[in-house]
Amino acid sequence: xxxxxxxxxxxxxxxxxxxxxxxxxxxxxxxxxxxxxxxxxxxxxxxxxxxxxxxxxxxxxxxxxxxxxxxxxxxxxxxxxxxxxxxxxxxxxxxxxxxxxxxxxxxxxxxxxxxxxxxxxxxxxxxx
Numbered sequence: 001x002x003x004x005x006x007x008x009x010x011x012x013x014x015x016x017x018x019x020x021x022x023x024x025x026x027x028x029x030x031x032x033x034x035x036x037x038x039x040x041x042x043x044x045x046x047x048x049x050x051x052x053x054x055x056x057x058x059x060x061x062x063x064x065x066x067x068x069x070x071x072x073x074x075x076x077x078x079x080x081x082x083x084x085x086x087x088x089x090x091x092x093x094x095x096x097x098x099x100x101x102x103x104x105x106x107x108x109x110x111x112x113x114x115x116x117x118x119x120x121x122x123x124x125x126x127x128x
Contacts, residue, residue, distance in 0.1 A: 045079035063092065070095050 010018070050056050057072040070091060077086035088103040095101075 041080060042076070045076040048079040049076050061091070063094075067094065069093065070100070 046056055057075040060071045061069045061075070063069055070089060074086065074089055074091075074095075077083070077089075085103065090097065090099050093100050
């Protein structure tokens with residue numbers, strides 16, 4: 001018998017729980033870093049929009065009757081290297097039109113918060 005070895009017997013469920021305990025802080029730190037990077041990208045996109053248009057994007061665009069169309073998030077897409085996605089939107093249609101709703105499914109990854117507190121709005125939450 002080799003006295004330099006220790007043998008540990010553990011079932012799969014306990015091993016999984018132990019591994020999750022060890023990796024959870026790593027996932028949280030990665031998500032926090034991703035969130036920080038997303039916010040920096042949004043900030044840079046806003047400033048690039050400002051440099052081009054001499055104003056920050058409005059909260060939303062409106063049609064001639066004053067009805068809301070698309071939000072600022074669509075307006076900054078070209079500044080987030082999302083020019084192709086921006087071109088998919090019909091800028092004269094409301095955000096919830098059939099076409100724009102379809103275009104928005106791939107929209108705005110940087111505006112999603114990787115880890116949000118439990119009381120955050122549902123649009124800001126997504127699983128890690």
